[in-house]
Amino acid sequence: MFSVKLKPILVLSSDFYTRKVSYLASTTQNKKNTIDLKSWKKIPGPSSLPVLGQIHHFLLPGGIFNSTDGGHDLWDKLYNTYGPIVRINTIFKPNMIVVFDGDIAAEMYHRENMLPLRPAFFSFAYFKKYHNRPKDQHTKPSGLVTENGENWKWFRSKVNSTMLDPKNVQRYSTQIDEVALDMIERIRSLRDHNNVFCGEFDKEMNLWALESVAVIALGRRINCFAPKTDDVLVEKLINCTHELFEIASNLDYKPSIWKYYATKNFKNAMQVYGDIEYITKHYVNMTLENLKTKANNTHEEKSILEKLLEIDENVAHIMSMDMLVAGIDTTSNTLSATLYLLATHPKIQQKLRDNILLDPKTPYLTACIKESMRMRPVAGLNVRETTKDYEILGYNIPKGTSLLFCHQYMSTMEKHFPKANEYIPERWLSSEKNPMYPGAGHKFASLPFGFGSRSCIGQRIADLELKTFLSRLIENFEISWFGDPPKIHPTHINQVISPNNFIFKDV
């Protein structure tokens, strides 16, 4: 192996499994080296049958990789059998490489070009661009989640500065705090005489997340906490977004023929996406009506929606709708996971409480959230599709290969984080004199918001919502947990589901 970074300059015939590639070593001498690359087909992986590929291992009953927990168990078997990168041959889909190593992940992420390609949400993209749409819609940018290439770049360049400017998000801190305080009261009212929470905690967290993200996406409250949700649309939207992640995991990642034939699942998907579009459009349109009647107060700072409207009306509509969809399950599941870890680590919870009482902006709160996103990230995986041929570990990885980065698995590996299965928020604090620090963790193993120019555009929003609500919770309650840990329902994301055995004792 070379000890310098290598840059491919000439790729010879792509027909050969083992190819000779000339490299320009990026040293001062620009030394030329020639190495033999192995075909990606030589990457270790389960055995393959003609035509069927490896499908029998994964989907058929009794298949050695037919995982019942939908994730960890499968990754464990693949990693322990084949090592840090594993080849998966798929039918109907691009071939895939599963990555279990931080250094290799870093190398691969850095090889991306300016337009990182995330192969995901294909059926949602189809719905937005083609399903009963006029022809001119087919080529128009449909939003960040569903686009790739130039369309994605165009859309992201329109919204990036507005969405990621800390001032734009911080101006909602008072309203986000009001939502948090309302939810605190709701939690108080949903306890039995032993302070055991007796509502459906996951649903309550969805309501909190939707109400919070609406404040930012629309600049107004949508009354998710109204008694028995007066507004049936709230409940419908929440249910549809759950289904969206379920559909994404079934239609988009498992073998399916929906691209050739409208299956029952496909028709159901179009119905769900249609409902999402109808409801989010309804909220955006109502907000636009309100804006028309709003006094033209030039001194008042404009909301995110108003700023986006000034840039491009269509972009503003799509981005607001996408915020409502992307901002429910992500923050609510992160909040539930963090609260569970704090409830089961009373000393850490007390330390956090002491810190919050001294300084509501304490870095210890950030550390507690980061540590729970390391151990229980809402997105356990990240995906990319290679946009060019390149070399990793002596293998040639062809353009068009799917890369599956198993971040949840990587971030709980001892080689990436010492004491990986322990909840230690201190490992994220540079000022603490702690053996876990400095930098004892691998930067590329835990990437809860993704990587690079394609990383989550809602991270500042999520950060504000999570910190505000968590500090109110910790300030108001001593939180504990009884019984078995919560179950995770792995779809496209990790959904924390009941039982949610929280006890909220007033402090």
Ligand code: HEM
């Ligand atoms: C704790 C909460 C959240 C987590 C953990 C999270 C995580 C992620 C991840 C892992 C990605 C993929 C990044 C990549 O491919 O590298 C992503 C993308 C995205 N997220 Fe989030 N997210 C959260 C909250 C939100 C919120 C509140 C919004 C909206 C307000 C949002 C909107 C989006 C959008 C639009 C994208 C696509 C970005 C693009 O492709 O350019 N997310 N998120």
